[in-house]
Amino acid sequence: MRIFLALLVITLGWIMQGCTNEADRNAIRQMEQAAPLMQSDPEAAHVLLTDSVAHPELLSPEVNARWCLMLCQLADSIDTPLPYVPQMKRTYRYVKRHGTVDEQLQTALYLGRTYMDDLDQEAALRTYTEALQQSILENKPNQSGYISSYMGDVYQFQGMYQQAVEKYLTASRYFQQAENYRSQGIAYIDASRNYTLLDSLDIALKYMLRADSMVVLYGDSVDRVGTLNGLGNIYREKGEYPVAESYLKRAIQLDSTCWVPNNLALADLYLEQSNLKDARKCLERISHLSSDQHVPVDWFYLSFLLNKEEGSLQGALDALEQYVDTSYSLLDARNKVQIQGLEEKYAYTRVLSENMHLREVRSNQFKLLLIALLIILCMALAYRLLIVRKNLKIAQQADELQEQKSHLLEQQMALDSLSRQLKAAQQDNQEELRQKQSEYDQKAQEVEMLKQQYIQQRQYLLQESTIYKKIQKSVSTPNPDHKELLTDKDWKALYKCIDTMYPSLSERLVLAGITPTEKKYCYLSFFQLDSKQEAFLLNVNIDTPYKNRTRIRQKLKITGSEEKLYEHLALWG
Template sequence: MPAQPDSAYALLASIDTDTLNAGSFARWCMLKAELSHRTSHVSVPSIEDMERTLNWYKKQGTEEECLKAGFYLGMAHAHEGESDKAMNIYARIYTIAEKRHDFQLIGYTCSYMADLYARQDYPSLSLRKTKEAAVWFQKANNKRSYVCALRDICRRYAYMDSLSLALTYLQKADSLCQTLNDKNVYRSILNAYGNIYQMQGEYELAEKYFYQTLNNSANPIPDYFALSHLYIETNQLQKAKEMLQKIPMKESINRYAVYSDLYEIAKLEGKSEQAMNYLIKYVDLSDSLTIASSKSKV
């Protein structure tokens, strides 16, 4: 499954879960959660579904399966904004995994705890947990996750404006990445280079790396946004518009981000009325997305 996440997700999505018995549904949730863990564009099952899954594995599964289901339940809580519950679950998983000498699961748990700390704006704690994750992945001999942890350490340092340290870790990740033959990890490294160079004001290098990411990408939407933001920052507004025109507007989250960029562009062009129209659309979508998120938790 990890080698073909898109094909695996298409297969899972084609299954009518209403027709599955309890065991099959639990296994379906575990597979979907595993995909969510490995690729960013697949959402984790809901808290309710993961609780149902965990309960089934407690009765019918192994200790290892229960541990994994618990880990995915933490992911579900994090995805739905329940950070404290997610952190408590991750802490329990960490303790159990440590007793079992499951270095890989400890590494994953540290990575997700680091993400939660970053979301709560605790950069030092986030950096510390990401570095810990890298240590555990090395012990587990999981080279791919180790490279990803080094890339994430780069991102943590960049957030803290320690750009020279960020670049040092990124270059180490890049060097090790060459031995992986993993296109997804390679794209993420290229994207990180683009972000670092943009933050350093080296815009031509940033543009080069963002285009390399785009040319290697199966999902170009984030790359179009990255280039749009770069062009807005460098006042190349026509180029920014060209990037935004490439983004499909079917998904409300895409429209939300596009209107935000178009608002910034109109402001820079001195088109006040146009800017106001984009701002209204942006705020309306922001409200609707917030309402939809709230309803999903009821």
């Protein structure tokens, strides 16, 4: 049976290893074909990568990491979806163990982006924060800048614009340190846009102008169009329409790839100024040029506003209907894409869960088998140990019995000898007893005398203390303001003085259930004041000290009326 189980485990392991190796070989073959196409034909490379791996969880950690990172690079170039979170988490774990620092930081950025795709901002921020700490420790300013920018994107997504600004400006400082001036300019653009959302237009304008001066030197035409568009929007918000118009016109002239959105922004600006003629020209210029599916929606809405201002109600109604139809179409298409993505993600998650469940079942079966063997081995060892211990105990008891017999004989002989000695010593003991009694009485007198000296010494130390003198002076001095004569500082000094002479008193009072107020009366009792003096000292009614002392004596179970409270407490200390 044991041989059969061993062969079964080996066979299953061999089958799993064979499946894994086959999956790795197929993925590696497809990745080698896709690698040369990453730059020349990224769409074809993406098809090869996605078709080559049906179940990424079957790949080895190394192959899975390489496959995911290639998909991430394609997502940067052609905006394809990033791998799912479980795949990227597995990739990140592998790269953390085997990759370089730069690879670890880059993978952390991709992992954070996948979290953002799943709308898990908390996990994304946690990943970015860990990566930022590592990049700072490793002195990687360029990577620190990119990580800070992505953290700013998360805060902006959450509507936390002030925190987003701080991260973008932090990123700009890292980019400056790394001499990556183009990225520094883009960080200024992001900061400016968030300042605009915070209605801090002057600050937004300052950073946008700074970004414009940097992208002129280090950026491309698209970057420059972005800053010109941003400046136009800021001046528009400030109400400086001529300046905003000039910046938007410069953006239109600079790059035709951004012609449509800038013309729409310019048309919207003209509508705000009621310059209907120029607004009409802007809309007509782009009515047949746009291939961007989002632009027609804005174009129809601006056409509706323009026709409405011109008094063309039929034209406004037509444009509004087209705007609504197009919006619904885009919303429907977006929902279908989202639903398809959710279905694919759910299907992958279900398959991953099933595979993990199967692996867990196999792992549990192996663990149960191993545990059963260990239990049987432990039981056999325990039984053997029990027999050995039992035999040892029997032998030990026999030796102890013989030893006790010998010891009994010795004791019996010693007892006989002592009996004889006792009879001989009984006569001498009477005289010795009288002598011991005399010595005891003398020692008792000495102890009583030392006890009285100790009590007198403690009383002397108490009377010589500063707090004792202050209390005696206070009770003999009029108190016209009717306020408590002891401050917190005085109470601390009083407690310290009594605790020095009676170290265990405070702890025993707590165990007896004495409250902080009752504790004051306990400590004051050592100063041997009467109820009237205590009431005067504490500025309370004259019967309050008596009531408190009665309650204290009940808690301390002092029954004798002659025994004073401080005498009882002195025995405790």
